[in-house]
Structure formats: structure tokens, C-alpha cells
Amino acid sequence: MNEIIVAFPKKEIAINIRNILVRGGIDVYGVCTTGAQVLHMADTLDEGIIICGYRMQDMMYTDIREYLPKEFEILLVTSPDKWSDGSVQGVIGLSMPIKVHDLINTVEMMLQNMRRRRKKRHEAAKQRSPEEKALIAKAKSLLMERNNMTEEEAHRYLQKSSMDSGTNMLETAQMVLTIMDE
Structure with a gap:
């Protein structure tokens, strides 16, 4: 499943990260340069991961998080001084400069957690009253x-x-x- 959206204000950065993920065997749903594009793309998915920078052309990562459904998580790629000590729910930070290995492992971990939550929701729906x-x-x-x-x-x-x-x-x-x- 390709429920990953890569979003950075500079399209070249977003494309480079997408290419790294694809080479690592991880499908990417789309690439965006604005928060509005992220939200539009996310509307077509039930759940997913948004890999983005601190600030998009039209909004901050906190704004994107606020408008996304709770089934989405954000992997924030930014310098450590802009990372807000993990206090934003549904946001995981990855410090710049990123290492390919760290990026791939973090995304795989997030995908595994998403699959686990999906399975839990499915099992909960099966339980009878x-x-x-x-x-x-x-x-x-x-x-x-x-x-x-x-x-x-x-x-x-x-x-x-x-x-x-x-x-x-x-x-x-x-x-x-x-x-x-x-």
C-alpha cells in the first residue's frame, strides 16, 4: 500500500526523499509543495504518513497535523532546534541532516505501527455485543x-x-x- 505523502516547499527535496524511499522499497502516494495539496491528497486516503519539513509554502506542520484525521501521522524532518520536544500528538521527528538508513527505518517502523493499529481496529469491529x-x-x-x-x-x-x-x-x-x- 502506498499511503505515504512527501511534502516539502522545494519540490527537488520532496522528489529526492521520494526517490530514496522508492529505492528502499517503500511506495509513495504523492509529492506536494503546499499544505493544501497535502490535505487534498490525504482526503483520498483512509490513513497514512506525511513526511514533511517544518514549514510549507502556506502553513506550518502543526497546522497540517491539526487538519488531518487522527489516522495520519507526520514524520517531521527538520533541524533539532525547530523540533518541539515531541509534544505534538501524531508527530515523530527526524533531525537534519538525515541519513538514508534512519529515514528508511523510521518510515518502516511507522508503517508497521499503522498496520498494527489497522489490525486492532479490524479485530475490534469483529467483536460481537x-x-x-x-x-x-x-x-x-x-x-x-x-x-x-x-x-x-x-x-x-x-x-x-x-x-x-x-x-x-x-x-x-x-x-x-x-x-x-x-
Whole structure:
């Protein structure tokens, strides 16, 4: 996935950093010279990393951070005296002059953290509420009672039916209850 945007006021610098990342095996979504371009590009992504300098042509990195959704992080490449001791949420600093190795490793670390957060969000979305669990259990018990199934067979039946019909297990349990209650 290429969810990285490189943004510097001088296009040559942004292109050089993009080329370093690409040579390091990291895809780059785009290159920008203004904060407005960054925000426009970020609107097309769900999450990502913005690699930028301290000041763009139209705004500071803190302004960009403020307007970005929380799923984005900023890798700030600047001199240590302009780096604000890490107090800005979602901003990681890399001191100038940067070493290629440090840049690649930092971006890979940020990408790995982003993947980990994405996986956590996905797993959290999978968790069922107690009401949903109760509905599925009720459908299983109805299948067990009427069709002489074991609990495991009823569960497998719901799983297979949901896969075959292209619905989730909760919807399948609701269908089973609706059909068998008639």
C-alpha cells in the first residue's frame, strides 16, 4: 500500500526523499509543495504518513497535523532546534541532516505501527455485543432442538449458511430465527 505523502516547499527535496524511499522499497502516494495539496491528497486516503519539513509554502506542520484525521501521522524532518520536544500528538521527528538508513527505518517502523493499529481496529469491529451473541445462541439452540443437531453442528450450519449466502453470521442467525419461528 502506498499511503505515504512527501511534502516539502522545494519540490527537488520532496522528489529526492521520494526517490530514496522508492529505492528502499517503500511506495509513495504523492509529492506536494503546499499544505493544501497535502490535505487534498490525504482526503483520498483512509490513513497514512506525511513526511514533511517544518514549514510549507502556506502553513506550518502543526497546522497540517491539526487538519488531518487522527489516522495520519507526520514524520517531521527538520533541524533539532525547530523540533518541539515531541509534544505534538501524531508527530515523530527526524533531525537534519538525515541519513538514508534512519529515514528508511523510521518510515518502516511507522508503517508497521499503522498496520498494527489497522489490525486492532479490524479485530475490534469483529467483536460481537452480548445481544448479538445471545441471538446467535438462540438460533443455534433452535437448530439443535428442531433438527437434532449438536451445538457444534448448529454452529457449522450457521457458518456455512452465512458464507453461502454472502451474509454475516448474525444476519444468518436472524434469518434462521425468522424462518423457523413461522
